[in-house]
Amino acid sequence: MWETIIIVGLVVIFVGFIVGRAIYKRIKKQPSGECACCAGKGDKLVERYRKSNK
Amino acid sequence: MQKKLSEFIIGEEGIVIKVEGEKHIRRRLFDMGITPGANIFLRKKAPMGDPIEINVRNYELTLRLVEADNITLEVGKK
Amino acid sequence: MKRFALVGNPNSGKTTLFNTLTGSTARVGNWPGVTVDKKDGVYKKLEEKIIVVDLPGIYSLSPYTSEEVISRNYILDEKPDCIINIVDATNLERNLYLSTQLLEIDIPVVVALNMIDVVNKYGDKINAEVLNKILKVPVIAISALKQENIEVLMQEALIVSREPRKAFTVLEKSTITHLIKDVATAFKGLEVDNPLFHAIKLAEEDELEVANHPKLLPIVTEFKNTFENEDFGTDFEALVADARYKYINKHLSPALVRKNLLNHELSTSDKIDKVLTHKWFGIPLFLLILFLMFVLVFSEDLFLLGAFGIVDENFVSFAGTPFEGLFYNGGINSPGVILFNFVDSLSTLLYNWLDVALSGLPEVAHGLLIEGGLAGLLAVLSFIPQILTLFFLFSFLEDTGYMARVAFILDRAFRKFGVSGRAILPMVMGFGCSVPATINTRTLATENEKIKTIRVIPFFSCGAKLPILTAIAGGLVAHFGIGNVDVITFSMYLIGMLTAIVAIIAMNHTVMRGPVPPFIMELPTYHIPQLKSLLVHLWEKLKHFVIKAFTIILASTFVIYFISHFSWTFSFLADADMGDSILASIGKILLPIFTPLGFGSQLSTWGWVFVVAAITGLIAKENVIATFGTLAITIASALSITVGDLDEQGITAVGLMIQATNITIPGLIGFIVFNMTTIPCFAAVATAKAELPKGKFLTTILFWLGTSYIVSSLIYLVGTYWWTIFIFAGVTIGIIFLIRDINIRKDRRKLA
Numbered sequence: 001m002w003e004t005i006i007i008v009g010l011v012v013i014f015v016g017f018i019v020g021r022a023i024y025k026r027i028k029k030q031p032s033g034e035c036a037c038c039a040g041k042g043d044k045l046v047e048r049y050r051k052s053n054k
Numbered sequence: 055m056q057k058k059l060s061e062f063i064i065g066e067e068g069i070v071i072k073v074e075g076e077k078h079i080r081r082r083l084f085d086m087g088i089t090p091g092a093n094i095f096l097r098k099k100a101p102m103g104d105p106i107e108i109n110v111r112n113y114e115l116t117l118r119l120v121e122a123d124n125i126t127l128e129v130g131k132k
Numbered sequence: 133m134k135r136f137a138l139v140g141n142p143n144s145g146k147t148t149l150f151n152t153l154t155g156s157t158a159r160v161g162n163w164p165g166v167t168v169d170k171k172d173g174v175y176k177k178l179e180e181k182i183i184v185v186d187l188p189g190i191y192s193l194s195p196y197t198s199e200e201v202i203s204r205n206y207i208l209d210e211k212p213d214c215i216i217n218i219v220d221a222t223n224l225e226r227n228l229y230l231s232t233q234l235l236e237i238d239i240p241v242v243v244a245l246n247m248i249d250v251v252n253k254y255g256d257k258i259n260a261e262v263l264n265k266i267l268k269v270p271v272i273a274i275s276a277l278k279q280e281n282i283e284v285l286m287q288e289a290l291i292v293s294r295e296p297r298k299a300f301t302v303l304e305k306s307t308i309t310h311l312i313k314d315v316a317t318a319f320k321g322l323e324v325d326n327p328l329f330h331a332i333k334l335a336e337e338d339e340l341e342v343a344n345h346p347k348l349l350p351i352v353t354e355f356k357n358t359f360e361n362e363d364f365g366t367d368f369e370a371l372v373a374d375a376r377y378k379y380i381n382k383h384l385s386p387a388l389v390r391k392n393l394l395n396h397e398l399s400t401s402d403k404i405d406k407v408l409t410h411k412w413f414g415i416p417l418f419l420l421i422l423f424l425m426f427v428l429v430f431s432e433d434l435f436l437l438g439a440f441g442i443v444d445e446n447f448v449s450f451a452g453t454p455f456e457g458l459f460y461n462g463g464i465n466s467p468g469v470i471l472f473n474f475v476d477s478l479s480t481l482l483y484n485w486l487d488v489a490l491s492g493l494p495e496v497a498h499g500l501l502i503e504g505g506l507a508g509l510l511a512v513l514s515f516i517p518q519i520l521t522l523f524f525l526f527s528f529l530e531d532t533g534y535m536a537r538v539a540f541i542l543d544r545a546f547r548k549f550g551v552s553g554r555a556i557l558p559m560v561m562g563f564g565c566s567v568p569a570t571i572n573t574r575t576l577a578t579e580n581e582k583i584k585t586i587r588v589i590p591f592f593s594c595g596a597k598l599p600i601l602t603a604i605a606g607g608l609v610a611h612f613g614i615g616n617v618d619v620i621t622f623s624m625y626l627i628g629m630l631t632a633i634v635a636i637i638a639m640n641h642t643v644m645r646g647p648v649p650p651f652i653m654e655l656p657t658y659h660i661p662q663l664k665s666l667l668v669h670l671w672e673k674l675k676h677f678v679i680k681a682f683t684i685i686l687a688s689t690f691v692i693y694f695i696s697h698f699s700w701t702f703s704f705l706a707d708a709d710m711g712d713s714i715l716a717s718i719g720k721i722l723l724p725i726f727t728p729l730g731f732g733s734q735l736s737t738w739g740w741v742f743v744v745a746a747i748t749g750l751i752a753k754e755n756v757i758a759t760f761g762t763l764a765i766t767i768a769s770a771l772s773i774t775v776g777d778l779d780e781q782g783i784t785a786v787g788l789m790i791q792a793t794n795i796t797i798p799g800l801i802g803f804i805v806f807n808m809t810t811i812p813c814f815a816a817v818a819t820a821k822a823e824l825p826k827g828k829f830l831t832t833i834l835f836w837l838g839t840s841y842i843v844s845s846l847i848y849l850v851g852t853y854w855w856t857i858f859i860f861a862g863v864t865i866g867i868i869f870l871i872r873d874i875n876i877r878k879d880r881r882k883l884a
Contacts, residue, residue: 007497010692011505018687073370078196082652084373085192087226091374098405101414102544105553106321111225111377114655116540118547121650 055078057129059122062096068094068127075124086110088125134184135210136175136289139203139234140218141227142189143656146325148217148742149276150186151665153286166226177283178290185212189430191226191332193233198574208326214240214293216285221251221258221273222657224388227381231267232376236329238299238397240292241269244285248273262387268300277662293404299328302379308368311335311355318348336369385700396684401657413542425525426625429468431618446591448669472569496697496704503765504693505686510576511761511782512599512754519595521676522566524670531661535560536653543651550640551631552576552651560633563625564591566672566816570823578649579825584639585704586820587832589630590812591839593625596753599782600807601625604758604800612797624801628808635835641871643831680752682694688751689758692744696763710766711737719744729806729841730799738767742803747880752813760785798851802844810840 057068070092073083086109088094095109106120140146155174158863166373171226175182187206188199195201214868219227234241234858251258263271302314312331319327322345335352340350356368408417464471487502535557543553554576557878561569569589575580587728593601605620618834696715705713719740726732730743731771741763748755764785771792791797795803821829845869849856 001494004494004497007493007501010348013498015687018683062799079196079650079652081192081196081369082650083461084370084650085229086193086654087229087377089370089374091375094378097402098409099411100409100410100541100544105543107409107540107655111223113223113226114657115652116543116655117652118543120648120650 055128055130057127059084059094059096059125059127061120062122063125064096064098064104067093068129070125071128072126073124074126075121078125079121080109083117083124084086085111086115089116094125094127094130133182134183134213134290134293135215136216136286136293137173137207138216138218139230139702140189140246140557141185141191141209141230143229143654144218144220144223145276146189146697147166147186149182149216149246149663150281151246151414152279153184159807172643178286180290182286182290185684190230191503192230195338198261203338207234207239208329211239211325214242214289216289217241217243218246218276219243221245221247222778224258224384225377227374228267228380228384229373232379233303233329234843235267235269235301236332236730237326238297238328240295240297242285242289242339243267243269244276244293245271245273245278245493249275249278251875255634257389259387259389262383264385266387268540282754293766297332298309299326301328301332303332303372303375303404306371306375308335308355308371310360310361311352314355315348315351318351320346324355335650358732369489376590399657400655404658409537409541415545418541421529423530423622424640426468426520426622427618428525429467429522431469431619461632463659468518471521472514474515479514483507483510483565495706495797499697500690500693501764504690504762507761508692508755508758509688510684511603511658511757511785512685514782515599515602515754515757516674516677518597518602520670520674522595522598524666526560526564527666527669530557530561531659531666532654533658536655539651539653540655540661547648547651549636550644550646550648551581551636552649554651554653555581558585562589562594564595564813566590566594567819570816570819573823576649578614578646580644580646581649583707583824583828583832584636584644587634587639587835588821590816590836591628591632591635591809593628593808594753594816597808597815598747598806599754603782603786604804606783606791608797608800610783611787611790611803614797617701624804624808627805627847628841631805631839633811635839641875643763645875681754685752685758686749688755689762692748692755696744696766710763710770714837717738719747726806728845728849730802730844730852731795731806735795735799736792738789739795741793742795744801746807746810749807749813752815753807756807757782757785759872760789764788764792796852798848801851802848805847806840808840809834809836809843835877 062066062068070088070090072090073080074089075083081128096106097109097114098107099115101107103119105116106122107114107116109115123128138146138150148175150171153175169694173184173186175184185206187203190197190200190203193200193204195204205214217231219231229239231243245258245260245263248258258273260271260273270292272281272285272288276282276283280836284749286800303309314330315334316327316331316391319330324330324345330341331344334345334348336495337349337352352368357382406412410417414600471702474593483502483506486506488634490498490502493501538560539556541553542556546553546555555573557575558572561838569592570586573582573585573589576585599607601621601624602617605617608620609615609617691809692715695718696710699705700714700717710716719876722743723734723735723740726743727734731739733739735742741760745756745759748759761782765788768788790800812820819834820832824832846860850860
């Protein structure tokens with residue numbers, strides 16, 4: 001029985017860590033490791049620039 | 055003799071006199087070195103005759119016939 | 133820390149220099165415009181650390197493309213301590229055109245004369261000292277590739293960065309000097325930074341400048357009224373561009389000694405070009421190259437020996453020996469398949485070993501680790517070799533400069549679909565991964581073209597969708613005994629491309645009407661790709677893939693196992709009772725929606741697995757097969773089907789799924805096509821959201837859902853009841869006429 005608890009516990013911690021990390025990065029607006037994140041930044045830059053020139 | 059770049063045949067060469075066209079396209083052509091006085095050599099045409107490949111200011115540039123239509127050149131003066 | 137910005141034309145070797153400086157692994161390609169965002173890294177070899185910023189390649193500081201805006205904005209607003217202007221020495225005139233604009237900004241500049249080794253090889257000579265005098269900034273000849281003179285360059289950059297530089301313009305003796313001086317004085321009065329730069333841009337009536345300082349525009353207008361140039365009239369934009377080139381030409385001749393002045397002479401690049409962009413052979417050659425690439429990656433019969441009957445299964449058999457993976461029914465496997473077989477055998481060994489080793493564990497723990505985590509993980513990992521081989525080949529083609537030629541030869545055909553030949557690169561990149569492909573659409577000229585391209589990129593089946601294709605094709609062949617895996621896989625790719633074409637045409641005539649975007653592009657000279665850069669790129673990709681497998685994918689397989697083995701009351705279910713699980717109940721609710729697609733209500737008990745797999749695929753496409761891997765084994769034991777050897781797990785899993793659900797061939801094809809054309813993975817969706825203009829994201833999601841639903845229903849229904857093709861044809865023709873009619877009316881209203 002204790003093996004089950006340990007293994008299930010570890011798996012839950014692992015899944016929780018992955019999900020938690022993703023949520024944390026999203027809230028803190030940190031790069032998520034996906035290219036999309038940096039791409040978005042460059043786009044915002046252009047947008048801001050266009051706006052400031054209107 | 056004046057001729058448009060879109061009327062060139064492969065191997066023909068000329069000197070740009072005038073660049074017309076919509077503002078953005080014209081600016082782009084200028085930036086790529088197609089300004090009055092530049093020497094253009096038509097190197098090749100794509101399989102269906104369009105776009106074309108030209109040599110301008112010692113590099114290869116490709117553009118379409120529609121865009122090439124904005125460029126007038128003087129040919130035959132060597 | 134000081135910041136140095138790398139600025140230069142596309143394809144001038146900026147990214148190579150950046151990599152050399154920072155030891156980074158940023159992407160280098162032989163295609164104008166590969167760097168579409170700014171990147172930074174640290175240079176450590178000087179007495180102080182320097183932040184090096186790699187800006188996108190630009191031809192000019194005009195405001196017409198987002199790359200130009202990003203670079204211009206960075207230089208003017210963030211004010212780097214020094215601009216390192218990379219100049220391609222083999223193409224001085226056009227490269228110096230940008231330099232003349234950079235010199236008008238009050239920021240220290242060093243000119244890096246790159247590819248000097250190539251110039252010297254051709255026997256030409258460039259006098260850096262003369263250039264130095266013309267440009268009034270240090271000019272250092274370097275080779276970014278061979279890492280020559282890099283330290284000298286950086287040392288010089290550090291020296292100049294310590295002193296402010298006074299802007300200088302080559303237009304000093306031009307006819308509009310007077311105007312520029314006046315406007316510059318006005319700017320100085322307004323205490324604007326870089327008055328000279330702004331003055332010249334305003335004189336050119338640059339869009340951004342006019343919008344920014346409308347009050348100063350009257351000075352320009354007034355001047356224009358008193359001015360008439362015999363060549364240009366009052367067209368200052370042309371006048372300025374011309375003056376820049378004239379200045380460069382006039383002063384360049386003493387600096388540059390060209391040995392082979394006959395510039396029409398055929399270089400090696402031209403000779404290669406003669407064949408690859410040939411009038412008749414160009415397009416067939418491209419198709420042949422694509423086909424060969426797929427054969428190299430997927431074929432189990434590399435030299436078509438088996439297909440031609442030269443050898444057959446009796447020829448030689450290595451079954452049971454370590455060489456088993458090399459041969460298949462007499463044919464020699466392609467490198468992609470050999471690698472696949474190798475990794476697959478390893479993972480099977482690992483699976484069986486761990487399965488036995490951990491058999492003492494209680495059922496929940498054992499199931500979670502082995503059937504949940506491990507099976508899903510291995511199903512994904514065994515496809516790494518093929519994904520990487522394909523990726524390597526595409527990067528290779530791109531780096532040689534061939535893809536730019538493909539744009540050239542295919543532009544005419546693409547234009548019919550309302551996009552320029554440029555759109556071919558992001559589309560072909562889509563075969564590797566949708567994310568970089570979507571980012572690359574920034575090099576496209578118009579917003580409409582960009583939206584259209586981003587929407588169809590997922591239809592160019594990416595590497596992660598490959599396991600779905602091969603596993604299901606393998607399952608089809610193994611279970612129904614039809615066709616050939618290569619043919620099925622290749623035709624699935626074709627269906628994807630066909631969907632893309634039809635979708636683009638449909639968009640052109642409905643929501644995306646408008647003129648064809650321009651196509652003015654540099655054709656870079658061919659060169660042999662650097663193996664190092666290719667391998668580095670491949671390593672990055674591998675790392676990314678493995679990390680993803682061990683985080684997101686592993687976590688999802690655990691979650692799937694959990695919700696597939698627990699009921700809503702959180703009691704553990706044995707494999708046979710999986711039909712009562714949380715997952716099954718969700719799948720069953722959604723099942724009827726997929727009936728027209730061939731994997732809905734018509735399937736027996738386990739049909740919901742297909743729906744669940746497709747849903748998990750929205751997180752990452754690798755999950756589709758991972759889900760099969762996780763669920764199939766348990767289903768097999770539930771149905772007491774003996775799992776044969778676990779060789780080629782994905783395929784076995786699909787085979788089991790076919791047995792368990794009685795899904796038909798058109799249903800399976802419908803399933804593949806649905807996964808291929810629906811909403812791509814999470815990462816690709818996020819990228820698309822970042823790249824698409826506001827308000828286009830939601831419609832894009834709906835577009836993906838709609839397209840996949842329609843295309844797969846079409847395939848399933850026509851595959852099952854052939855006569856429905858007449859109904860579909862009728863409806864299609866009806867819609868075409870309706871759209872035509874609406875468009876004619878719209879145009880009339882516009883004219884009126």
